[in-house]
Amino acid sequence: MSEKIKAKNSRRDFIRNTAVAAAGFMIVPRHVLGGKGFLAPSDRLLVAGIGIGGKGETDISSIYKSGKADIAYLCDVDDRRAAATRKAFPQAKYYKDWRELLEKEGKHFDAVSVSTPDHNHAVQALAAMQLGKHVYVQKPLTHDIYEARVLTDAAKRYKVVTQMGNQGASGDGVRQLREWYDAGLIGHVHTVYAWTNRPVWPQGIQWPQTKAPVPQELDWDLWLGTAPYTEYVDKLVPFNWRGWWDYGTGALGDMGCHLLEAPFRMLNLGYATDVECSVGSVYVDEFKRGYFPESCPPSSHVTLTFPKTDKTKGPVKVHWMDGGIRPERPDELAPGELFGDGGNGTLYIGTKGKMMTGTYGANPRLLPLSRNEQVQVKQKLERVPNGAEGHYAQWVEACLAGPGKKEVSSPFEIAGPLTEALLMANLAIRGAGIRVPKANGKGFDYPGSNITLLWDSQNMRVTNFDEVNQFVKRQYRQGWSLGV
Known part of the structure; x- marks a missing residue:
């Protein structure tokens, strides 16, 4: 070519x-x-x-x-x-x-x-x-x-x-959640937890130092596309690219759109106002294994705050957890009962009750589970034929x-703001890897774990930690343009 x-x-x-x-x-x-x-x-x-x-x-x-x-x-x-x-x-x-x-x-x-x-x-x-x-x-x-x-x-x-x-x-579960919520079964949601067993690919590791020959069937330069040029390394393609910031968006990018679409639609969420996070395996000693700026972290807990909507009575806190971190099991769930679907799930906490789902908003259940045998809510939302497969x-x-x-x-119009929220959460995760001088001039802090990033959605900027704004709009490799 x-x-x-x-x-x-x-x-x-x-x-x-x-x-x-x-x-x-x-x-x-x-x-x-x-x-x-x-x-x-x-x-x-x-x-x-x-x-x-x-x-x-x-x-x-x-x-x-x-x-x-x-x-x-x-x-x-x-x-x-x-x-x-x-x-x-x-x-x-x-x-x-x-x-x-x-x-x-x-x-x-x-x-x-x-x-x-x-x-x-x-x-x-x-x-x-x-x-x-x-x-x-x-x-x-x-x-x-x-x-x-x-x-x-x-x-x-x-x-x-x-x-x-x-x-x-397009699944039935998301629509049933909305019908339950609109019927007032759990009151007004103020807190949402979403968790995943991702990453199931390497994260929190150093970029491989050993170069490998490019397979003759692969156009490596074209695969890189907008990303900075680097020499080919083994096992990045076709799967493990997800754990590197130049190509992927980590566990949030992989599963966030699956797990958080339901609360976005159910609660009419839009742009978040602020975000904070804690990141696993990040140490002040930069030589310890666990933090490398080019790699997504092994685990994270991010909290996004969304303003009041017509479906809520006040701000909503949305917690994202990955890498094995999970929320505390609700008291209404018996010890032998499955939380979410095991590896993934969402939990909704309202003023009058709770409900949970598995991945994709599937298999919604009221808590305690015995409530599901008693509740009958009329179907109001049209279903997509064949559900998620449709x-x-x-x-x-x-x-x-x-x-x-x-x-x-x-x-x-829905997927864009949802994706923006997830990527804003990633700003906090990436901010955790930026060292800034301490106020007393002695040493450095990792700010992502101890500050809240404030978001100006109209101008697409973090207003109180400018260092992370470099990730809002990355620089494409020379010869590549978005064409706007």
């Missing part, structure tokens, strides 16, 4: 270079046949997949299983990871460079699925949206707060159907209907 092609990633580059002959693909996309909202005779959505191994393989398969989508194009930087999906959809033309895909084939499909590592979500999704493509983007929506705000605004500007890949948002089909149906015609469970 030429350096000229690799450098083209801004909006004007894509628009200028998408004049392609219609004869290049036998299936004509719906928008070409009759404009936005036009239903082709086959009534099927043409989809391009960017990132098609691992979770991307599942996403592409699930979109196809909706029954109304055809997989027209596939793209991945790693031929090894792409092999299974390419075999499943042999008719789909394959690319390694997503920019080349959009440049050459932009007129020939309707929608894009983005299932790449976190650090490349925003550039890929925005470029597709600027071409008028509907987008399905894996969680977390973005790597940085600034990127989340940009994608949220772009969804309105370009009038496309958007969905984040937190499938629990998350993909819901997006496909909405794309076919056209923007604003059908509801989706996790549009960017």
Whole structure:
């Protein structure tokens, strides 16, 4: 691939270079046949997949299983990871460079699925949206707060159907929680706990010092994308990148959108006002194992404060715990009864009672569990067919209907602020690794464990600890741009 092609990633580059002959693909996309909202005779959505191994393989398969989508194009930087999906959809033309895909084939499909590592979500999704493509983007929506705000605004500007890949948002459990809460079964929630067994990948370790040869099937430079250049190291791809700040967003990014979507929707939460945290294995002695600035920590406990909403009587405290940290078991739960689903869960504490769920807001239960046999609340919210599995089909149906015609469970107008809250929590976690001089001039403090960060959501800035604002909007590698 030429350096000229690799450098083209801004909006004007894509628009200028998408004049392609219609004869290049036998299936004509719906928008070409009759404009936005036009239903082709086959009534099927043409989809391009960017990132098609691992979770991307599942996403592409699930979109196809909706029954109304055809997989027209596939793209991945790693031929090894792409092999299974390419075999499943042999008719789909394959690319390694997503920019080349959009440049050459932009007129020939309707929608894009983005299932790449976190650090490349925003550039890929925005470029597709600027071409008028509907987008399905894996969680977390973005790597940085600034990127989340940009994608949220772009969804309105370009009038496309958007969905984040937190499938629990389409589950029955989330809707039952909302019905219970609106019926007043636990009063007004003031405190929420969410916990996860993540990370299940290495965190709190030093960057590997031993370099390894780049597999011939992998375009390493393209995998790095927006991130700073570094030599290839073994075992980073395809999974362990989640534990490094240049690429991933840690346990919060991996599971936060799954566990915290339910309280966000149920309580109408928006932007947090402040955040504080405690981080595991962070020592004043920087030579002890446990803290390395490029790596996410082994564990953390973060507390976010959200202002009063129309669903609450006052501010709400949301506690996030990972790496084996869990909240105290509620008194209403008997010793032999499962807390959450074991490894993950959420607990809601209201003025009149408590309720809990497993991952994705699934299996909601009132506490004590005996209450569930006595309570009957009328179903008021429409369910998504097939629940969480229907998350993909819901997006496909909405794309076919056209923007604003059908509801989706996790549009960017909701997914964006949710992602921002999680990434703000990560500001506190990263702040825990920044040493600042003590007031008395003797030694250094790790401020993330003993201060509260105050957040100005309008200007996207922490107002009382400027050192962490560098993480709100990172600097892309030279040659890469978000294109806004």
